[in-house]
Amino acid sequence: MWFAKSQEEVLRELNVNPATGLSSQEVQTRLEKYGANKLKGKPKKSLIALFFAQLKDMLIYVLIGAALITLFIGEYVDSIIILLVVVLNAVIGVFQEFKAEKAIEALQQMSTPKTLVRRNGEVVEISSEELVPGDIILIDAGRFIPADLRLIESANLQIEESALTGESVPTEKIAQETLKDPKTPLGDQVNMAFMSTLATYGRGEGVVVGTAMETEIGKIAKILDEEIDEMTPLQKRMEELGKVLGYLAIGICVLIFVISFFQKRDLFEMFMTAISLAVAAIPEGLPAIVAIVLALGVTRMSKINAIVKKLPAVETLGSVNIICSDKTGTLTQNQMTVVKYYTLNDLQEVPREGSGFNASLQEKDLMKTLVLCSDATYEHGQGTGDPTEIALVVLGDRFNLGKKTLNAEHKRVGEHPFDSDRKLMSTLNEEDRGYRVHTKGAIDNLLKISTTALVEGKVVPLTEEMKKEYLRMADEMSDAALRVLGAAYKDVDTMISPKEMEQDLTLLGMVGMIDPPRLEVKDSIRDAKLAGITPIMITGDHKNTAVAIAKELGIAESIEESMTGAEIDELSDAEFSERIGSLRVFARVSPEHKVKIVKAFKSHGNIVSMTGDGVNDAPSLKNADIGVAMGITGTDVSKGAADMILTDDNFTTIVHAIEEGRNIYNNIRKSVIFLLSCNLGEIIAIFFSVLFFWPVPLLATQLLWINLITDTLPAIALGVDPGDKEVMRQKPRDPKESFFAHGAGVRAIIGGVLIGTLTLVAFYVGLREYGYSLGSMAIPDDVLTYARTMAFVVLAASQLFYSLAMRSATKSIFTLGFFSNKYLIGAIIVGLLLQLTVISVPFLSSAFKLQMLSLRDWGIVLSLAVIPLILKEIYKTFLRRS
Missing domain, CATH: 3.40.1110.10 (Calcium-transporting ATPase, cytoplasmic domain N)
Incomplete structure (x- = not known):
């Protein structure tokens, strides 16, 4: 507690003469002992570590297992395709995290502050990283304080400490004061100056008493080393979905073997069929598609001045219903x-x-x-x-x-x-x-x-x-x-x-x-409220000042909606949690209070965002569901703790980011439901053909082609669907809400049943043309190939057309604009051309066991393929009228 010691005691303990400062030799000795005056960051993960981190997912495990099984039975093409999907997913994740970290590093590449220091009897200007305990620092207006100092001289010295205490008004410093109370708070330690604060007036001198991690800022940085590794809602949804699909795949394989055993089919042939069903049950492209959609969302967000450090944080924004925002510099301009x-x-x-x-x-x-x-x-x-x-x-x-x-x-x-x-x-x-x-x-x-x-x-x-x-x-x-x-x-x-x-x-x-509010913040707060989001002001300022600003911005209506840090201390955690719902402003709070506030809101099931720029915001940024730091005025510590960084320090960007997060989640949901509908159609087509002892309408390689090529393109196009303009007129989504809420599961099943049934109809029509039925025995290979080609086209084309209907659960494609998602139209055209190519090019049709169809049959299969889209649009019409 340097503030409790006299100037003479401090100088004697640090063994330095303030008139001459330290000698070069003594500086070198202390530099070796204490190290550079620089905050330590966590060691960066290598690219290899990042790569393997992407593989920790149930769905990925299932895919790797499927690849090993197909490799074991000699289906090398299938193994290669599945492994390529796994690698693609991991590479995308690594690339996005690496790119985000590089963007953050670029933000932090600011010139190291220079410091005036007295050494060897002379005043010299050096890099602040070279400072050691005992150095004599000269302070004048406009200079950042480079380390924690015990002041030994001051003349009208004032230091702006908002980055540490939240106070927007500078603190007057008096070097001659000796404070006896060991519990004197930081804001009242008038004989001290702290690292990263700014001298705004007067001049002074101080002796360095703490550098790097031993400073007050360093102590806060240590708090951030405690990992809070909680999965985001999207990660939880994907893990649950992966487990369900994995168990479903295993269950289908077992069921097929049981049925085959009683039907006395060829067990090896049925093993291949089971693998086909497992492939059909698992949307192989799903992890990659979700990663791609998130990555594209992150790219869009960077254009609106929001850098996201981790992909799933984008989706978390869409669930936010509480924004805890620091006042100084975030809601206000940080200038009197x-x-x-x-x-x-x-x-x-x-x-x-x-x-x-x-x-x-x-x-x-x-x-x-x-x-x-x-x-x-x-x-x-x-x-x-x-x-x-x-x-x-x-x-x-x-x-x-x-x-x-x-x-x-x-x-x-x-x-x-x-x-x-x-x-x-x-x-x-x-x-x-x-x-x-x-x-x-x-x-x-x-x-x-x-x-x-x-x-x-x-x-x-x-x-x-x-x-x-x-x-x-x-x-x-x-x-x-x-x-x-x-x-x-x-x-x-x-x-x-x-x-x-x-x-x-x-x-x-x-x-x-x-300190006036930012001009654009009032409109942003109104938009946030319309979207069901509650803005909360947290500040170190006085209660009346905070409430006045909150009233002007529309955050609070009366002083009864405010509470000070001292009042928080008087309440137990349970009492505070009970009252938290009626409060909108928290004044005169410490970093510990901020963490307590965030935790109290989270205890009621809220998804909490904490916005701030100061070092004192960092612990609460880390504890919030999503921490948002300021890129310009934010300290390195706050940026390191945050999930997202605003490059323009604009509160309005947060509201835009939340809107983007909501739309991204909705788009991911569209992609997932679309993929599951399509894959359910594949399961129905194959499972019922096995159950009723019919020929299998599709081979494993054909399913892989449809899943990885035809499904992937429209699924990604749905992932970049233009945002719903009405999304910010809806309440935040419950993070516990399933992908299949609000009838999405029923719609997925109905879509899957339609696609699967029509695929079997096309297979039946193909057999019927040659005088065979589904129950016929000893069907020639060329007939099976022709029928499978018709099933193959219907299964792929119906999925492509059905993607148009998936853009909205209630609005027709004409209301949305048929060409408003040009990527989706392009994906459908490319998908149909790929289908035509794989059928018409001889070596491809031979590899996939397909053949060219007659003009009449092309008309039949395309007519069957468009039925799910038409029925879906008719259903939407009835839904809107009801």
Whole structure:
């Protein structure tokens, strides 16, 4: 606890003379002992490790088993095809994770901050990674603090610590303070400066007491090492589906053998048939298709400024119904802005946009004083210094009272710096005839040292009634969460001492400022609410300020919907969990509170997203179902903990990402239901032919062709179906909801039965043309080949046409737009051409045991193939009317 030790104790313990700093030799020794001043990241997985991680899936295990069995019985083509699917799926997963990590690394490739350090008696600028405990650091406005420091000197030093504490207002630092209470919170440790915070005002010196993982930021980073490896809803659905299909495949194989045994069929032939049914039962392309659809979704999301680190996180977004968002820099702009200014009996609002506004002479005097009595700068849209003073300079700039111009016209010749006791700052500036004192600070303190006031351009005595009116207006501004700052002046003939500056002043007025909300966030919050998502504000700021912002944004309606960290501590976990549903704002909270809030929401079955950019957000980002970090202002620690990173730091992007996540899940669901309908049709066609002792209408290689080529293209095209515009008018999907909810399972069965039945009908028609029936014995091979070709075409073409009907459960293809999914139309055309190719090209037809059909039979098979699509569209019409 360095803050509890005196400066002398700290310097003695670290064995350093602040006047000369460490020697080069001592630095090298300590560097070897403590290591580089850099936060440690988790070791990266190798490409091999990433590859094998993709294979940990029940469906993959079943496919590998099927490949080994087919290899054992000499069906090498089948084995190769199945293994190619497995490898393709793994490669896609590895590539996407690798690409996402590279994108994240690119975000983190920012230049290493430089640091002024005293070594060997000289001040030098070095990389912050080279710092060691005992180094003497020089601090000035605009520099990041490179390590944890015990301050040994400070002059009006203020440090913005929002990345660590959540406070948007800088903390005043006093090096001479020695804090005795060992439980002093970070925000109150005024004699310390912490890594990754920013000096905004004044100057100081400090001795390094902690580097890398031994800093306060490092301690938070250690929390993140605790792995929370919970599967996303999509992963759970796919694992369950894989198990069901795997058990189904095994069950079908056993059933076939039992039936074959009693039918006294050739056991080897029936083993091949069983393998065919197993192949039919398992949609081999499913894992690859889901990965491809997710990967394409991730690519689309990157175009809307959202980088997803892991594929399944895309789908998780679609289930989110709680967004816990940090206020500072996420919902607000993280920059103080003057929104109101007041002269006696005249309150004015600063226009939200534009510049060059008209103002009275008195109002210009007010702004002139505020600008000249500040040390901040603002040029070309960039400000340096204290955020409050930057806001004042920006205000002057918008009224054509630029800081640079005023400084040139009214040179500063004296000053009385700000301190926390007076809560005032004064400067003495040259005027045409003499000098003018400009003073700004707390309005109540200004009223004590002012004797007159400027009212409508005239100096009049400051009466008690006037003072009450000023205080009333200040209270009104404070209640609206505005930070109030007053201004006063006096003209003098000669230069005066700092003490004389703050006597007998003339009060000008005051301004109210706030860290304003992002302009686009209000609309995004409204959209989120319409989509059944509850936005929650979590901040380290004061309760009134937080609630005022929350009201403006539409997050909360009253202060009863808010709670502070201290109030959370008074409740047990059960009591807090009981109250969590009625709360929308959490103020003055610590990182531990944030984690507790996320867990309380999750305990009610909510899918929780946590949005933030500071180091203090990282633990809650990790504990949330999906953590969303800011790419520009976010710290490396928060990016490492998050599932998704916003490259534009825009809260609105989250709402777009949720919409994208919902559509991606819906598209995956379409693909899965489509594949299962098609494969069920294959199962029905083969199973019933075995059950009734008919010839098998399709061979294993023919099924593989249909599954891997004909199914895959339309399934992927469904996966990139244009998003439903009404998806954000629906409530978030229950993550426990099955793929087959809302009648999807029934529709899949009906579709499968239709496809399977029509395949058998086509097989029957093919046999009938040569005088044979399904029950005939000793059917010639050429007749079987012709009949199987007809079944083959119907099975493939009916699936291709049926994909059009799968785009929506209720809307017709004409309402959606027949050509609105050009990829799907292309997939159908390509699929039909592939079918024609494999039938008409001699060596392919020979390999797949197929032959060319007559023109009449092409008409029959295509007419049969379009029936499932027509019946589905008719059913939708009745559904819409009911």
